[in-house]
Amino acid sequence: MSARRRKTVSAIAEGLCAVAVILALLPLAFILFYVVKQGASALNWAFFTSMPKPVGEPGGGMGNAIVGTLILIGLAALFAVPIGCICGIHLAEYRDSRFSSVVRFAADVLNGVPSIVIGIFAYGLAVLPVKRFSAMAGGFALGLLMIPVVVRTTEELVRLVPSGLREGALALGASRSRAVFTVIVPAALPGILTGILVATARVAGETAPLLFTSFNNRFWSTNIAQPIASLTVQVFTYAISPYDDWHRQAWAGAFLLVMIILVLSIVARLAVRRLEQMNRP
Amino acid sequence: MRRSADDRLFRLTTGAFAAMVLVIVVGIGIELTRQSMLSIQKFGWSFWTGRTWDPVAGEFGALPFIWGTLYSSLLALLLSAPIALGIAIFISELSPRFLRQPLAYLTDLLAAIPSIVYGLWGIFVLVPIVRKLELLTPEPLRRLPLFHGPPLGVGMGTAALILAVMVVPFSSSVAREILKNVPSAQREAAYALGATRWEAIKVAIGYGKTGIIGAIMLGLGRALGETMAVTMVIGNNPQVSLSLFTPQYTMAAVIANEFTEAADELYLHALIEIGLLLFVITIVVNLASRLLIWSTKKRAAELVVLASPATKEEIAA
Numbered sequence: 173m174s175a176r177r178r179k180t181v182s183a184i185a186e187g188l189c190a191v192a193v194i195l196a197l198l199p200l201a202f203i204l205f206y207v208v209k210q211g212a213s214a215l216n217w218a219f220f221t222s223m224p225k226p227v228g229e230p231g232g233g234m235g236n237a238i239v240g241t242l243i244l245i246g247l248a249a250l251f252a253v254p255i256g257c258i259c260g261i262h263l264a265e266y267r268d269s270r271f272s273s274v275v276r277f278a279a280d281v282l283n284g285v286p287s288i289v290i291g292i293f294a295y296g297l298a299v300l301p302v303k304r305f306s307a308m309a310g311g312f313a314l315g316l317l318m319i320p321v322v323v324r325t326t327e328e329l330v331r332l333v334p335s336g337l338r339e340g341a342l343a344l345g346a347s348r349s350r351a352v353f354t355v356i357v358p359a360a361l362p363g364i365l366t367g368i369l370v371a372t373a374r375v376a377g378e379t380a381p382l383l384f385t386s387f388n389n390r391f392w393s394t395n396i397a398q399p400i401a402s403l404t405v406q407v408f409t410y411a412i413s414p415y416d417d418w419h420r421q422a423w424a425g426a427f428l429l430v431m432i433i434l435v436l437s438i439v440a441r442l443a444v445r446r447l448e449q450m451n452r453p
Numbered sequence: 454m455r456r457s458a459d460d461r462l463f464r465l466t467t468g469a470f471a472a473m474v475l476v477i478v479v480g481i482g483i484e485l486t487r488q489s490m491l492s493i494q495k496f497g498w499s500f501w502t503g504r505t506w507d508p509v510a511g512e513f514g515a516l517p518f519i520w521g522t523l524y525s526s527l528l529a530l531l532l533s534a535p536i537a538l539g540i541a542i543f544i545s546e547l548s549p550r551f552l553r554q555p556l557a558y559l560t561d562l563l564a565a566i567p568s569i570v571y572g573l574w575g576i577f578v579l580v581p582i583v584r585k586l587e588l589l590t591p592e593p594l595r596r597l598p599l600f601h602g603p604p605l606g607v608g609m610g611t612a613a614l615i616l617a618v619m620v621v622p623f624s625s626s627v628a629r630e631i632l633k634n635v636p637s638a639q640r641e642a643a644y645a646l647g648a649t650r651w652e653a654i655k656v657a658i659g660y661g662k663t664g665i666i667g668a669i670m671l672g673l674g675r676a677l678g679e680t681m682a683v684t685m686v687i688g689n690n691p692q693v694s695l696s697l698f699t700p701q702y703t704m705a706a707v708i709a710n711e712f713t714e715a716a717d718e719l720y721l722h723a724l725i726e727i728g729l730l731l732f733v734i735t736i737v738v739n740l741a742s743r744l745l746i747w748s749t750k751k752r753a754a755e756l757v758v759l760a761s762p763a764t765k766e767e768i769a770a
Contacts, residue, residue, distance in 0.1 A: 192539025286678020
């Protein structure tokens with residue numbers, strides 16, 4: 173091949189790579205555009221405060237679903253944060269042990285399990301024995317999805333704590349647990365909170381595991397032993413319905429979801445960057 | 454030694470929490486098997502090869518769902534793999550420095566958008582567009598098995614398209630990392646021999662080949678288990694067909710749609726058995742991909758140790 177030809181090939185290939193970037197960003201722009209365009213116009217005050225109206229009656233909102241989603245996320249965090257954080261601290265403290273690599277591996281496996289399968293597991297454990305869908309079961313399913321994310325981010329960010337801090341505490345005669353709880357965890361706390369934020373962003377948009385755990389509820393409910401509405405399941409129900417008014421509400425719900433997740437992930441991203449800069453040697 | 458007793462206690466308690474993660478993973482496997490026993494015992498292997506799914510008659514064959522899951526995921530990979538690789542190359546090798554972070558962030562954003570939002574967009578925006586394209590398909594092409602069937606808009610092609618968009622960020626972010634880990638000596642050597650930019654990139658890709666295959670498999674793992682968006686656009690009709698135009702069904706979609714309707718126990722167990730297979734397949738695919746990614750990273754790391762300390766820092770940064 174002549175040099176000119178090789179240069180042309182190179183230029184074409186480089187151009188194709190740029191095209192690939194555009195091909196991926198195009199749908200992103202396209203989706204965000206539609207969500208904002210259709211969603212923002214359907215969003216009003218009643219959407220946040222009202223209950224769903226029966227078919228045929230215009231108006232109504234997703235007040236109960238918004239509260240439901242918050243309750244579900246709260247329940248998930250209640251269960252996943254302690255397990256995930258302590259597990260992450262263990263992995264960071266005993267990073268080279270055989271047990272740690274097995275657990276790390278298990279967390280990776282759990283991270284890859286499809287959320288619908290997690291839903292079946294939660295159904296078998298929390299719905300089948302009591303024969304009732306409940307917010308608790310939904311929170312359990314979401315918690316299982318949060319755990320691996322919390323574990324990995326906690327581990328990574330505890331590792332970022334300069335080893336001098338730990339060594340200093342140990343040299344002063346502190347026991348391992350004392351060093352961890354009084355020196356390392358406080359130093360890593362912003363990072364751990366960031367991890368929780370990332371995990372929350374991940375589960376806030378989950379629908380599949382809720383379909384047969386927390387199910388749905390047309391009424392106002394904060395009872396965690398009863399089925400509960402959630403933004404995602406409500407969007408799904410409305411999206412596959414034949415009514416225009418419900419479609420509008422589905423877009424509004426999607427808009428709200430995307431906003432929540434964008435804010436959470438941007439905050440988390442800024443926090444991580446900040447932490448990395450702080451801890452750079 | 455009070456201190457060492459204290460240390461041991463700390464290790465054991467935190468270890469117990471860590472063990473819970475292990476227990477959960479094993480528990481999922483056991484629970485899914487236990488809850489699908491009826492179906493496993495009644496149908497045996499014929500469950501995987503049967504094409505009839507008739508809950509009323511109590512006949513369950515999962516082949517159409519397995520086909521739908523595998524076919525849609527493979528089609529999605531055909532589209533997403535070159536795009537993900539292109540993005541990884543552009544961001545790590547070609548892009549001006551100030552664009553790197555924003556581009557990486559934007560492509561990662563594709564992974565943050567919830568599946569349900571993809572599905573909503575799919576139903577109301579993508580499906581009508583696909584329907585128009587299907588109507589425009591010329592008659593001779595329509596006779597091919599690939600384009601056979603009515604132009605509904607919903608169907609295999611639309612599902613594959615949405616899946617492709619959804620898995621691109623997973624593959625591209627890992628591929629990006631792999632390329633970043635390729636020792637710069639590889640590219641420098643290529644340049645020294647008079648290579649063009651693209652030829653140097655090809656050397657880097659060759660070096661990270663295994664890891665890049667791993668990155669693409671990671672996307673496959675995601676595609677196999679994707680539920681909501683696919684359920685909303687694939688048409689949910691159990692059939693084994695090569696056509697992109699026909700409505701089909703996937704394993705995850707049938708679980709999402711029919712789980713709450715499963716009136717009798719055998720029906721429920723049949724659905725959970727599909728979940729069990731999905732669980733096993735995704736674990737195998739994810740493990741294989743981790744192994745490939747890990748072996749490439751390890752190779753790069755070993756080479757760095759051999760190289761000068763300067764290169765080591767360069768790669769760490």
